[in-house]
Amino acid sequence: MATRRIADEPAFVLHRYDWSESSLILELLTRHHGRIAVVAKGAKKPSSNFRPVLLPLQPLHVAFGGDAEIRTLKSAEWLGGQVMPTGDALLSGYYLNELLLRMLARDDPHPPLFDVYASAVRVLASDERLTLEPALRAFELLLLREIGLLPSLDVQTATLAAVDPSQRYTLRAEGGLVEAEEGDDRGSLAGGQWIALQQALDDPAPFHATLRQVAEMGELKPQLRSLLHYHCGVATLRTRQLMMDLQAL
Structure with missing residues (x-):
């Protein structure tokens, strides 16, 4: 053979x-x-x-x-065309790599995700610090969606009721998108923001569309972190712990 x-x-x-x-x-x-x-x-x-x-x-x-x-x-x-990221951008790139190693099975192709990763790496190599965090959030969302771990963001997961633009909702590892509880504003987003995120994910160029949407959504970070840790089966990813340790020096 x-x-x-x-x-x-x-x-x-x-x-x-x-x-x-x-x-x-x-x-x-x-x-x-x-x-x-x-x-x-x-x-x-x-x-x-x-x-x-x-x-x-x-x-x-x-x-x-x-x-x-x-x-x-x-x-x-x-192939050339971009420099090696440095500093925080380099650590962020290693973080993306760790996510892929933990969450992708071998020999399971995802061409759209490959393209998203290539776009994220180009952002990291550009050394534009203002786009660093949004690039990570956009990649996390698109990774979770590509492997089937992100619920629809324009409906409530348990009831499939449409999201109310004026209400606040939280993305939880076990419950999906649910109504936020009292005093949960730091870990929630308005329904209109979730709807906009879903529209960005469905865009023909989803990485750049999502990148624009998440730029002003600081509350998204802890929700995605919890979801990723849950599916990776760890309390903290090794690269994230390294980032925290370096920031504490």
């Missing part, structure tokens, strides 16, 4: 770790094949063509082959 080979596949490196003295195992996000694991043989050697290319948050075209769970990386080409 012939070994399957894939060429010219858009990809990003999500994570890398040692496999031997000279090789690496890489977790890649690919556009048409989802999250996959590959071995980059000899990638740690000073003379390897892989060495300067296999970096996180950089757009690549890769070729790989094999039918096992861990394929063999045949080639990798850096």
Whole structure:
């Protein structure tokens, strides 16, 4: 049986770790094949063509082959066009990578999510600090929707009753979108805001449409954090804890 080979596949490196003295195992996000694991043989050697290319948050075209769970990386080409994020933007990129590693099954392609990730990485690389937090919120929303964990935001989840633009609602991990309780304003949004978010998610260019909507929605962050932690099965993501530790120095 012939070994399957894939060429010219858009990809990003999500994570890398040692496999031997000279090789690496890489977790890649690919556009048409989802999250996959590959071995980059000899990638740690000073003379390897892989060495300067296999970096996180950089757009690549890769070729790989094999039918096992861990394929063999045949080639990798850096597409250029953006610089490596630095500082808070770099940590934010690692945060996005951790979300994908925790929430995506291997070999489960999501081409729209790949495009959203590519757009988010471009924002991080632009070093526009005012768009950093909105980019993270937009990505979180679109990730949750793409893998079926985000309820419709224009109806109440339990009753399917239409959201009242003048009332406030909270997004909860187990209950979905519910009416906010008394004194819950910090963790809730007005119904009109939820409706606008749903319209942005349904836009033909959802990342940029959602990015514009979430810019003034600070109350969204704790709600999405709780939802993500619930589905990841952790109290705090490792990259988020690292951010908090650095801010405390």
